[in-house]
Amino acid sequence: xxxxxxxxxxxxxxxxxxxxxxxxxxxxxxxxxxxxxxxxxxxxxxxxxxxxxxxxxxxxxxxxxxxxxxxxxxxxxxxxxxxxxxxxxxxxxxxxxxxxxxxxxxxxxxxxxxxxxxxxxxxxxxxxxxx
Amino acid sequence: xxxxxxxxxxxxxxxxxxxxxxxxxxxxxxxxxxxxxxxxxxxxxxxxxxxxxxxxxxxxxxxxxxxxxxxxxxxxxxxxxxxxxxxxxxxxxxxxxxxxxxxxxxxxxxxxxxxxxxxxxxxxxxxxxxx
DNA sequence: CAGCATCCGCTCAGATACTG
DNA sequence: CAGTATCTGAGCGGATGCTG
Numbered sequence: 001x002x003x004x005x006x007x008x009x010x011x012x013x014x015x016x017x018x019x020x021x022x023x024x025x026x027x028x029x030x031x032x033x034x035x036x037x038x039x040x041x042x043x044x045x046x047x048x049x050x051x052x053x054x055x056x057x058x059x060x061x062x063x064x065x066x067x068x069x070x071x072x073x074x075x076x077x078x079x080x081x082x083x084x085x086x087x088x089x090x091x092x093x094x095x096x097x098x099x100x101x102x103x104x105x106x107x108x109x110x111x112x113x114x115x116x117x118x119x120x121x122x123x124x125x126x127x128x129x130x131x
Numbered sequence: 132x133x134x135x136x137x138x139x140x141x142x143x144x145x146x147x148x149x150x151x152x153x154x155x156x157x158x159x160x161x162x163x164x165x166x167x168x169x170x171x172x173x174x175x176x177x178x179x180x181x182x183x184x185x186x187x188x189x190x191x192x193x194x195x196x197x198x199x200x201x202x203x204x205x206x207x208x209x210x211x212x213x214x215x216x217x218x219x220x221x222x223x224x225x226x227x228x229x230x231x232x233x234x235x236x237x238x239x240x241x242x243x244x245x246x247x248x249x250x251x252x253x254x255x256x257x258x259x260x261x262x
Numbered sequence: 263c264a265g266c267a268t269c270c271g272c273t274c275a276g277a278t279a280c281t282g
Numbered sequence: 283c284a285g286t287a288t289c290t291g292a293g294c295g296g297a298t299g300c301t302g
Contacts, residue, residue, distance in 0.1 A: 109240055110156060123229075
């Protein structure tokens with residue numbers, strides 16, 4: 001699932017059939033799995049943010065990734081994009097109601113991850129120590 | 132985060148610092164995002180499964196992906212692997228307690244995805260219809 | 263049956279340069 | 283400030299062939 005909406009030659013429509021529902025759910029799970037979506041949504045929890053505020057708040061992201069991540073979130077109806085026609089330009093991003101409910105759900109997953117990070121680390125060390 | 136454990140030249144240890152916790156959580160979120168982990172874990176809900184049972188239950192997966200997915204889940208302590216020394220060989224995979232708690236958490240995310248799939252589809256159509 | 267080993271295409275995501 | 287355009291390395295994920 002490309003984060004970029006039609007970057008160069010992205011066909012984006014050659015799935016095998018499988019369950020209809022599966023495919024649709026997959027595109028949503030992919031949002032959780034990709035590198036920045038959750039971080040961006042989390043950053044928007046407190047309220048609207050400008051593009052440059054988000055960029056500053058997310059060390060390691062670059063314009064390209066922030067832009068494409070925001071575009072996908074906007075397309076999915078999770079985030080709204082508001083352009084203020086002024087110079088220099090100002091664009092605000094804000095969570096929609098849908099985006100907020102997603103955040104609630106993801107939050108519990110993040111919680112789980114943080115609570116169990118130690119246990120998983122330990123399991124990995126055991127596994128790596130011997131088969 | 133590679134699903135393959137050290138495939139060819141995977142260094143696997145050249146992160147930028149960032150928050151320690153962030154990195155560890157990331158490796159867990161990646162499991163949710165990758166193509167097969169959730170499906171495999173879900174398939175194991177009902178009880179232990181043999182390798183070939185899993186393969187049959189997951190149309191589209193191939194041995195390589197099933198094997199590497201199971202290895203990662205095993206390494207993380209989410210799944211146990213039991214080899215029965217017999218001919219032909221038999222290997223059972225089963226969720227651990229940790230794996231089951233992950234499943235609970237992921238289930239609510241899948242729920243969210245299914246409940247909101249229609250809304251997201253509609254948002255996408257609106258977005259694609261005009262900017 | 264339950265796997266490794268190998269080859270390879272695709273696209274993700276970073277870096278960099280340019281624009282209204 | 284808030285993007286777009288382009289190039290590129292890297293690695294995920296699929297296909298195939300072989301083994302104990």
